Amino acid sequence: MTIGKSTVPASVQRPAGFAILQIVLIPVIAALNYVTGVIINILKLPLFMDTWATMFGTVVAGLWVGAAGGFLYNIIMAFTLWGLPAWVWGFINIYIAVITWVLWRIGWVSVKSPAKLVAAGIIVGVTNVVPVTLISWGVFGLMPTYAGTAWIYAAVLASTKDTLSASVVSSIASEIPDKLISLVLAAVVASRMPARFTLRPPKA
């Protein structure tokens, strides 16, 4: 290990293969986000859940791996099925990775404390409404895009005559259960992972 002029070792160097493992995990997270859509389709569930792997990646391999995997998923979708403007959804995945990392650091993303885990899922869902609404404004013109909450959108629009309020309320209705279940799934799968698969860097 090169220490330079200092005589005090800066830290214990990470194994050389560790960085490669993290880079290889990024496409796995992106693909898992994508394949979750297949499962949701098979099980006919009324959710998206295309951020759970971002949360999982953040928990098992660190913030930047989760954020990069999530962002890459949205880039792939934007350049294929969703069209260019949809790349901005990538910022949602970065936000999800950041907030998951913060909640994980304070010990709320763990199956050992279910109440905190549920609270964490609700926090992620509620706070995620802001970036979702911003993107919906710029890309979809605040139109209803999800059939599952379209009736909520229609009801709020009919009472307020305001597409922004309709979009916010229908986002709240879909985001809270979606992010709550995604976070629970990420925590459960992470808890079932054998220690030899853990991709967090060894502590100094």
Add this chain to the structure above:
Amino acid sequence: MSSAAFGILRSGYVARDSFVHRLDGRTKFLFFLWISVFNYVFYDLYVTIVSFVVVMLLVFDARIQRFVATVLVIIVLPIVLLGVGIIGGPFGFAHNKTAIAAVQLFGFTVGIYLEGTVYVSVWTSRLAVTITAALLAYVTTHPSDLAAIMLKSRLPYKFAYAFLATIQLIPILTNEITTIYQAQVSRGLNVQAKLIDRFKSIIVLMIPLTLGAINQTQIRAIALESRGFSAPVKKVMLRDPTLKTSDYAVMLIMAAMTCVFVYLIWTRGLVPFMAGIEYVRPGG
């Protein structure tokens, strides 16, 4: 998203001999970016319809119309139906004034309104154009060319690897989840069960899939290292895409059309052709 849409990403590159296929990937992605940006700048249904016709002509040339039609039906059509039904309908979109069709029901006017319908049509046709242009670029460009283009564009090779590996991993993991699903069904998994039970089913499907994927990650990392992935040397590619005369011709047309669009915005604003339709901002 339905399984048909996933099938499109699974199939990836479609080999054909067409004008679009022979274009360099950079030209196609530049076209995709260019047409997407201008469609989001104009608030004019005529502009987006002409753009859509142009993109569809290229789609027919590349003979990928079935792919494109499937994706548009799956992704755009539901948004059109929801949008016209709610925003174009009698639910109180603030700009609705002119009824296209209306009936009186119990003293209330129930109808479809011009302003809301145009609003939905503009936004959804923008989506249709960008999705079609994206598919055109993606489906007609060989993955090896994609990697070469990324490296030539000075993107980090790690990003190029991650992008291409994701595209390769998607069909692999999709096949794996099919196998896991069949195995779990043979062990009694009921996908027709109550909603709560179906949520629980996600865990029994995701754990084997995720652990398998993580296991493969380690093998993949060893394989990459054995090929000098992190070696501090200049990376070379098997394919070397070059710009041809047809690429320069397409770029020239885009440059000329950009001048026309800028002139239109300068002289006629963001709604150059739709007479009598006001510009409606989202939420405005």
